[in-house]
Amino acid sequence: MNHSVRKFFAAAALLACLPFMPELAAAMPAASLPDFTDLVDKVGPAVVNIRTTAHVSSAGPQRALPPGTDEGDMSEFFRRFFGIPLPQAPNGQNGQNGQNTPRGGQNDGGNGGNQDGPDSDSEQNxxxxSGFIVSQDGYVMTNAxxxxxxxxxxxxxxxKREFKAKLIGSDDRTDVAIVKINASNLPTVxxxxxxxxxxxxxxxAIxxxxxxxxxxxxxxxxxKGRDTGDYLPFIQTDVAVNPGNSGGPLIDMQGQVIGINSQIYSRTGGFMGISFAIPIDEAMRVAEQLKATGRVVRGRIAVAIGQVTKDVADSLGLPKAEGALVSNVESGGPADKAGVxxxxxxxxxxxxxxxxxxxxxxxVGDTKPGTRTTVxxxxxxxxxxxxxxxxxxxSEKTAKTGDHEAPSAKPQPRNPLGVTVSEIPADQRKSLKLKGGVQVETVEGPAARVGLQKGDIILRIGDTDIGSAKDFQQAVAHLDxxxxxxxxVRRGENTQFVPMRPRVAMAQK
Structure with missing residues (x-):
């Protein structure tokens, strides 16, 4: 058979297949892509929507967010990836009369449209x-x-059934929380x-x-094991996660929860192809402690550590760059007593x-306090x-819980920055060569979101130098x-400015 004849038969065979090409093209991709329908049918009923409200004074201007946007998500986004609080919008851009509009077309918790008088408290969204049900008797896991x-x-x-939930406990360090609703025979993940x-x-993700x-x-x-500077190694995915997805489950193809959607990386505030989930194994360890005692107990050895670079390893004769470099040892702490x-x-x-x-x-954190081991x-x-x-x-002895009736519960700071402070002892002030400042004792709300910690020293708020606890209280009382x-803020030997967004002051409960 000569070359021309072969070309003729090849062309004829191709023409014969042309009528069937669209059907073949449509069938081939469909066969290679996964089908999520059964998985969603299985897990979907156990995924819940979580809506929170806070009592605020209707006299003050409200913050501006797009309808349905989770302020917690946005605050976390700005804190974790820009190091700044959630920016404020100009007055009058928050919807009607500067008030937040109901999210997703839902009502705002039955507060009658916030028609209270100008000096009264009202319930605001x-x-x-999101969250997911982990037990038939109503325990729900979400983000702190x-x-x-x-x-x-x-x-x-x-x-569409709605329940008022009780906060069993939350842990800021891992961003895990457990709430409880009064229901039974619920679908679970x-x-x-x-x-x-x-x-x-x-x-x-749902x-x-x-x-x-x-x-x-x-x-x-x-x-896997993606470090973002937080306590846990995250699972990184390209699943579309946006504000409001926080606390929802990350599910594998067997319909099992393998993580809690928690963070995104973005330059715009929207999804850009990178999202992070808390590994479910770590989250469940925290959840079990929260369910049992309402708090999380972690171990410590009282050292400050840093990275071991290749140059450091070479200079110290270490075969490879590994381990944790001890930069400071707390006097009288476990490491100090051990000889570190x-x-x-x-x-x-x-x-x-x-x-x-x-x-x-x-x-160390996963080790039970009191354990004798070796380093x-x-x-x-x-x-x-x-x-x-x-x-x-x-700092982990008292996790946040929703039981406000417990008489032994330690009062939380209610000032606009979410910080309680104490005077710095004279000997410590002298050793640190400080002329003023106050020491942070507890943090929550805005202060926790920007990463303030117990032991930090606040030297100035805006243009006001802080020389005493009285100076601090006067300064925060006039914040806008x-x-x-x-x-x-001074931490150790480092001093830096930390931008913070004060919250609307709430009345003591």
Whole structure:
């Protein structure tokens, strides 16, 4: 058969197939893509919408957010990825008469449109998020920042039943919270194993982005163990997650929850292809403690640590860059008593290798206080094992709970910055070479969102130098909730300005 004849038969065969090409093209992609319908039918009924309200004075101007936008999400977004609070909008741009409009067309919790007098308190929508039911008797898991500062929490099921929920406990460090509704025989999710998650596998998110209930989005796992500077290593995905998705489940193809959608990376405030979820294994450990005691207990060894770079490793004779470099040891703390010194590199904790400096806080935090174990340190060209007894992290002794009736509950700061302070002892002031300042004792609300911690020293608020606790109280009493204020904070040897957005002052309960 010559070349011309072969070309003729090839052309004829191609022409014969042309009528069937559209059907083949349509069928082939459909066969290779996953079908999420059964998965959504299985998990969807256990995913809930969470709406929060707060009592605020109707006399003050309200904050501006798009309808259905979760202020908690946006505050977290600006704090975690820009280091600044949620910006304020100009007066009169918040909807009618400067008031927040109801989210997603829903009512605002039965407050009659906020028609109270100018000096009275009224219930305002504070945010909207997502959650999922973990037990038939009404325990719901969500993000801590979804219910942060809420006076009332409403949980709406897919069958449109709405319940007023009780906050069992929340943990800011992991951003996990548990709430309880008074119901029974509820649909529940199946908890998976986040350790078995594989990069590249398909995953699904269900939640209420911008107040749009039961929205389903899908994508793949982009990375595991992603450190963003927080306590937990996150699951990174390209699943579309937007404000309002926070607290909703991340689901694998077996219909099991493998994470809680918590954060996004964005330069615009909207989804840009990168989202982060809290691994469900870590979240469940926190949830069990919250359910049992309403608080989370973590271990500490009282050291400040930093990264071990290749240059540091080479200069110290360490075979490779690993471990956590000790920069400071708290006097009288567990590490000090064990003989750990500044300049040591912690290579192992309780026999497990410390690959990076971010591994150590999680390993120590997951250890029960009182546990006797060992740390392996690298010092002067050799490794040594030091016995150590893990202590309890003081700042974690009291997690936030929703039981406001408990007489022993420690009062929380209610000033616009969410901070309580104390005077700095004269000897400490002298050793730190300070002329003024006050020491932070407790943080919540705005202060917690920008990362203030117990022990920080506030030197100035705006243009006002702070020399005493009285100066602090006078300064915060005159803050404008519509304006961001720069707070000069010292932590250790570092001093920097932290922009904060004061909240509208709320009356003592």
């Amino acid at each position: 504070a945010g909207v998020g 920042h979804v219910v942060d500062d809420a006076d009332t929490i409403y949980v709406t099921l897919t069958d 199946t908890i998976g194993d986040s350790n078995k998650v594989r990069v590249g596998e398909w995953v699904v 939640g209420s982005p911008f107040g749009l209930d039961n929205t389903v989005t899908a994508g793949i796992v982009s990375a 010194q500044p300049g040591d590199i912690i290579l192992k904790f309780n026999g497990a290798p410390v690959d990076t400096d971010t591994d150590l806080p999680r390993m 392996t340190v690298w010092r002067k060209g050799q490794s040594m094992d030091l016995p150590i007894t893990v202590a309890e992290t003081p 909730p519509q304006k961001t204020v720069a707070v000069l």
